[in-house]
Amino acid sequence: MVDRLASYPRPLVTELEDSTPSLVTRLFLCGRGRDRMSEDERLALDDAMDYRRTVEPRQIIVHRDELVNVSTYLISGYICRYMDDREGHRQLVAVHVPGDFVDLHAFPMKRLDHDVATLGVAEIGIFQHDTLAALGRDRPHLMRMLWYSTLLDSAMHREWIFRLGRLGALGRVAHFFCEIDARLAMIGQADDHRFSLPLTQADLAEATGLTGVHVNRTLRRLREEGLMSFRNGEVEIHDIARLGRVGEFEPNYLYGDPVAA
Amino acid sequence: MVDRLASYPRPLVTELEDSTPSLVTRLFLCGRGRDRMSEDERLALDDAMDYRRTVEPRQIIVHRDELVNVSTYLISGYICRYMDDREGHRQLVAVHVPGDFVDLHAFPMKRLDHDVATLGVAEIGIFQHDTLAALGRDRPHLMRMLWYSTLLDSAMHREWIFRLGRLGALGRVAHFFCEIDARLAMIGQADDHRFSLPLTQADLAEATGLTGVHVNRTLRRLREEGLMSFRNGEVEIHDIARLGRVGEFEPNYLYGDPVAA
């Protein structure tokens, strides 16, 4: 039942070539353990998707505390998760890129402790929890891969705790962009450390625990020091090595596949 | 395996009564969904434990990046998880109380992105991943309960992100103690909001993203305002309602069982 197909490390770019590249879920765990899923499991997961739909920017997909019996897989676009304080100030707790199973944790939990919303336009796939439960009865290993994917979120949460607890403003912003860059790279969407990210400076503030004003000043510093620029949703990282040092970015928490030299 | 009849000291209140109160894992998910586990599943989980051992205070149990094939269940005492920044400053990412499956995420992940260490003396139970995998083949629902327990950690991580991102020093410390209090209450170990917690002020600083000095001043304020006191590892919460308001503590993220009125 386990690892029916022996797959060996390949260069990252080829890694993106799935044997069945037309799968809707082809980016799931891409670059971070997808090769541990058998062909059979990939097909089974893809089959389990109920339907797909497109969601406009800034729409709430799941409200906190609402009971849910489906989970959302992100096909394209960006989704975020956030919580509010008493006065309604937001704290982002996650940003999702294509290939992420955004709220798979709703499957065992049945309700969420936070909201889920799109950033730009997003295309999502819906999975019924009943279908997933059935999948789990027949395929314990696939179930463990799904479990694993929720634990990657957990690892990112921990890194966000670290970011907020131990880094200053410059480090926090740098770390944030390093993470997004690394995750996009794993799915082949960070071409030469450039990508678009439909966030405002206010959003960035909500992710990094700063104010909008201070994010603005921090971005200016990063720009002036030649590290990176972020203008109307377009990111260009000019010196990824230095940016990583500023953000104390150590990507092992992303559990990426060993990259071929 | 473990002698189920050799029960352990059991100072638990009545609401905690399990049908088999002598189980080593009797506190697992206690107060937060344990009733969704069948009698059969409880026994199976308890049987799956390989052995138990006692660990001295301030000992590292698992090092980051080390490959592991066992996971640790906390029977009694406290355990924390933390990460270090470049200069070696720690950031706590979790504090564990009895009944927590501390590093169950190592089962699907195989290595951890952080260290795991005891705070005071702790008694732990060891589970082989092979045994857990076998358990999963036969019992998909139990596996989902284990999955669920790792997601509770995830929810706490999110709340820690919120705490660091949106609260000031007073709120952060208040929130921290509210969480520990609530979790201990769920396992019957927060008698009238008093409990001991083997932390130093420096540890508290590492959990709340503050400096030791500032934690000291913050604790003084909490004491002076009659909210709570924390002295040599002894916590006394005098006004839980007000403390909760100060820390913007909303315990639904702990997914506790609905408390009878």
Added chain:
DNA sequence: CGGCTTGTTGACCTAATTCAACCACGGTGG
């Protein structure tokens, strides 16, 4: 055109850090 959102900058303020000194306590060794 006017009204909205997002970004930008300056002046001022405050929360938290840093640095430093000092105290209380529980060992441990002479």
Added chain:
DNA sequence: CCACCGTGGTTGAATTAGGTCAACAAGCCG
């Protein structure tokens, strides 16, 4: 027994990172 030391806690004074408030500019859209 006490002197000594290390750890953890406490406090004050000086410093700084970041927040707050406010004004204004740039783009976008009805």
